[in-house]
Amino acid sequence: MLRKLLSHAAIYGLAAQVPRLAGILTLPIITRYLTTVDYGVAGVVSAYIVALSLIQSLGLSVVMVNSFARFPSRFKWIWRQLHGFILLWSVLYTPVLVGVLYFGIPAEAYPHRWEIIALTVIPAVLFANTELLGNVFCQMSQRPLPVALRSFVVGGLVVVLNIYTIAYLRLGYMGWFYANFFGSVVGFFLNGYTIYLQEHLWPIFRFNWHRIKASLRVSLPVVPHNLSFFFLDASDRLVMDVLRVPLPQIGLYNIASSFGLYFQAASNAIVQAASPHYIQLYAKPADREAALQARNMTFALQVLFLLGTFLLSLWLKEIFVLLIKNKALQAAYPLGVIILMGYNYKPMYLAVMHQLVYLEKTKLLWRVSTVAGVGNMLLNLIFVPLFGIEAAAYTTFASLMYMGYSGYLLKDFRQVTSNNYHPWLWFSVTVLALLTVYGLADADLDTKVAVTLVLGIVSGLLFFRTRKVLFA
Template identity: 65%
Template sequence: MLRKLLSHAAIYGLAAQVPRMAGIFALPIITPYLTTLDYGVAGVITAYTVALNTIFSLGLSVVMVNSYSKHPSRYKWVWRQLHGFLSVWAILYGFILGAVLWWGIPAEAAADKWELLALNVLPVVLFGVTEYQAMFLFQISQRPLPVAVRSFVVGVTTVALNIYTIAYLKMGYMGWFYANAAGMLVGFILYSYPLYFVEKMWPIFNYKWKRIKTSLKLSLPVIPHHFSFFLLDTSDRLVLDLLKVPVPRIGLYNIASSFGLYFMAASNSVVQAAAPFYLQFYSKSREDLHAARQARSMTFALQIFFLGATFILCLWLRELFILLIRNEELQQAYPLAIIIMMGYSYRPMYLGAVNLLTYREHTKVLWKVSTVAGAGNVVLNLIFIPLYGIEAAAITTFIALMYMGYSGYALKEYKQVAEVNYYPWVWLSVNIVALVVVYVLKDIGLGYKVILSAVTGVCAGVGYLYLGRQFSLK
């Protein structure tokens, strides 16, 4: 099981991360041609699009997972109806997104407003449903190769266009949006053949409203849960904009938060690979306590891996900024990036609780974890950003992410279905201590960093391998 998880994570991860790593290494090429204003404009527009993206799927991934796992012989019929319904919904969604962006595009980008609208709205309306359902199908059926190939090709295309439009054509923030739109077109082309011609997953537009209503009754309560990820990951930039923080300062925060999002995106390969295994464990855990212990061992192993990786990366973040960001003004954001990146080590413990609640169909309580975390982040930002500036946004993000990761274990509904103890408060303490230690040591000498990194890596590796052996299937 450990080998299978690692192999799937590698397939998801290597293909996706090779172009992403290329994108990181492209920073020295493009950052001399970018300013904090460019990062600020891009950050604000992206925040609005990500916010609305949470309602694009209407939470129907829950219905897709349940139909696939519980009705394997007829799930395609359900998915095709949902595909048809989402295709119609995408048109209305496009008008909503366009209206929000018309209002939200910063004044500094007013001259490019129509181009920005087209580049952000049309690709989602035309290609979004195909990409969403195809990626979900291949992930849930444990076929990572199509997702990996698509991620690799799209990633390389986007990075190459970023370099061309920003470093060669000197287009500034517009380069990002042209490159992203082109990437979505390439992704649609790559997914269309396997989804429609191999899997025969053509949309059914004459869908049954009874099926749609039943599906929405289960899925809509999940939307606040999904929206919380925006509130945690991206809403800071909107709050900064609403509080009239200068766009260049927003840009400084955006470059810091982007490193946290780099890590989150990289960790998605592990999350994608782990999801089907959680389904296998939870499907057996009520009859076999060993399966529940396997799920816990996998969660602990991933938590150790995430903590070790974030700690080492944050320890070297100052040097990485100097190496990658060829802009002294943008380099000053690395302390903020440490706080934000350490927050994203919460994800394995979050998966342990939320996946169980979702599988047992307790989706109506997920808002108590995610929505409260996201809303709390916004409220804290509104209170403390006017007092302490962008530094407060980084700290409140870490606090909210910790709540996101561990509050699920305190829910009554979780305690009713949990078979084993995950010791969440011990892990929460470890998360906080790790942040304090790495932040205090962020400017120590290189020799000390090498030694500390080696010790951390060995300890994390031993812990991961020991726990990994305990979640192999019988």
């Protein structure tokens, strides 16, 4: 199973991450023409968009996943009804999005206020639902190639347009908005081919209200769960905006946190590939071998994530110097180390989350995700005024750790799992890894090379000794 997971992750990742890697490599080109104000405007606006986009789907993707697994012969009928309902709900959602953006766009961007609103609202309302259906369908049917190709095409287009609008036209932060808009348009047509022409998942507007109400009872508790990711990933910038932190400081934090988000985006290939396997394994509650495979898969992914975040954090100073051709922005790398190390929480989190979702115990998710997200926001409100933007990096790390490990305290999870995941051992290793790499961030190159080689050798030996178990 792990072999299949990694092969699917490679397909998701290779096509999706080549444009993203190209985007990172273009930073030396575009950062010459960007300021901390540009990053501040983009960070604040994107935070509002992400927050509201999580409300748009009402958490109904969970119902789509479960209906695909439970009713393989008639899931399309359910999906078409949900599709129609979400489109009608978008009629109410649109003025809310416009109003929030109108008042939330920073004063520095007022000359382009209506352009920004148009470029963000139109894709969100018209295209987002089709993208949701396309991604869930391909993920659950274990067809990674269409998703990968769409990601490659759209990502490549956005990279090219970013260079053209920022480095050639000198549009500053507006370059990002134009590039993302045209990328969304192309993505809609690519998703539409799969959803409408191949699978005939046209929306049904005369839907069964009993079906919709039953679906909302499962999905609505997921909305605060999904919002927690906003509170963890993007609310820092909104809190700073509310606290009137200078926009250049927000921009500095934004560039630091973007490297954590780069890693999370890259790791989503593994998450997409792993999700169907978790659902398949948890669908066999009496099979001890299936439970053991789920645990082994989680441990393997956790080692991979720890190794990846540690090595990236170790070399983050050099990466900033190489990619960020702006002295003011280069100073953000210590914050990036702290934030980046927090994002290795995901494998341990996935093991709990997928178990609860499959059992439709979505009302429990808030105890993990919502507490982590709201806690992060409250901690920022308390500590950012006292200690500055550095406090936001530490609170983000702490909240991500809570997200990853608090689920193992839930009684419902402990009752259905027959294997010990050793969460507190993994938590201790993660904290120790953060302290170690933070101390090595300014070490000389010889030391960093030596550490990298040692980790590579140890990882190779560990893989060689456990390969039979992992690929069983």
